[in-house]
Amino acid sequence: MTTSTQGTAVVTDAASGIGAIYADRLARRGYDLVLVARNCERLDDVARRSTTDETGRTVKIVAADLAEKMDLGRIEALLRSDLSISLLVNSASVGVSGPLAEFDVDKMEDMIALNVRALTRLTSAAVPGFVSRGGGTIINIASDVIAPGILNGVYAGTKAFVLALSLSLHEQLSDKNIRVQFWEIAGHPIGHLPRQIVMQAGDMIDAALAGLDYDELTILSPLPDAADWQAYGRASEAIRQSEQVEASNDDT
Numbered sequence: 273m274t275t276s277t278q279g280t281a282v283v284t285d286a287a288s289g290i291g292a293i294y295a296d297r298l299a300r301r302g303y304d305l306v307l308v309a310r311n312c313e314r315l316d317d318v319a320r321r322s323t324t325d326e327t328g329r330t331v332k333i334v335a336a337d338l339a340e341k342m343d344l345g346r347i348e349a350l351l352r353s354d355l356s357i358s359l360l361v362n363s364a365s366v367g368v369s370g371p372l373a374e375f376d377v378d379k380m381e382d383m384i385a386l387n388v389r390a391l392t393r394l395t396s397a398a399v400p401g402f403v404s405r406g407g408g409t410i411i412n413i414a415s416d417v418i419a420p421g422i423l424n425g426v427y428a429g430t431k432a433f434v435l436a437l438s439l440s441l442h443e444q445l446s447d448k449n450i451r452v453q454f455w456e457i458a459g460h461p462i463g464h465l466p467r468q469i470v471m472q473a474g475d476m477i478d479a480a481l482a483g484l485d486y487d488e489l490t491i492l493s494p495l496p497d498a499a500d501w502q503a504y505g506r507a508s509e510a511i512r513q514s515e516q517v518e519a520s521n522d523d524t
Contacts, residue, residue: 279358287314298329338390351397385428407449455491
């Protein structure tokens with residue numbers, strides 16, 4: 273049984289999938305948990321598994337639909353008021369595939385509300401407390417941001433936003449003992465990918481947490497050669513510097 277505590281981790285979309293696995297792994301690492309999701313029955317199941325004699329952690333469940341402003345506001349208030357919170361996992365998101373013209377624009381708006389608005393507001397609610405307490409961790413999950421044409425462009429845009437926000441937060445907060453990590457999963461439907469290149473969700477999260485232990489900012493699970501991501505980063509930086517030079521020339 274784990275007796276020491278790392279503080280409290282808030283995990284969104286914790287009723288199943290990636291969020292539920294994060295709940296398990298973080299409980300085993302010594303975190304108490306606040307688990308957030310719409311499905312209260314499934315949350316109960318995850319909570320029971322996370323409070324076994326093996327972990328001994330305290331788990332609180334909060335039923336909330338983060339696409340709804342009132343529910344989102346309740347979780348924001350929790351992040352601002354609970355001084356034990358030391359880690360936020362923004363795993364709640366929804367995705368679609370196919371061309372924009374084939375989808376209901378209201379559903380697209382709901383996706384933006386969850387993938388962008390909710391993540392931004394929860395992160396914004398958590399950061400001031402982390403700064404005042406001298407540290408904290410934010411984990412965001414992106415998907416397929418390098419090749420937006422593979423899936424619906426609006427979905428890819430929401431995940432590109434997660435990438436940009438995470439990189440910006442890293443620059444702003446790294447000197448305040450706040451770790452920001454984001455990791456990416458392949459955007460293709462699993463059934464369309466060769467089995468030999470598909471990582472199991474538990475393996476992906478174990479890899480992400482191992483990277484977090486070494487303060488790695490980016491975890492790109494399906495990419496076999498890290499040099500490809502580094503080349504992408506260098507190209508992005510070169511474009512940014514070129515734009516700055518052009519802007520400076522325009523000013524003169």
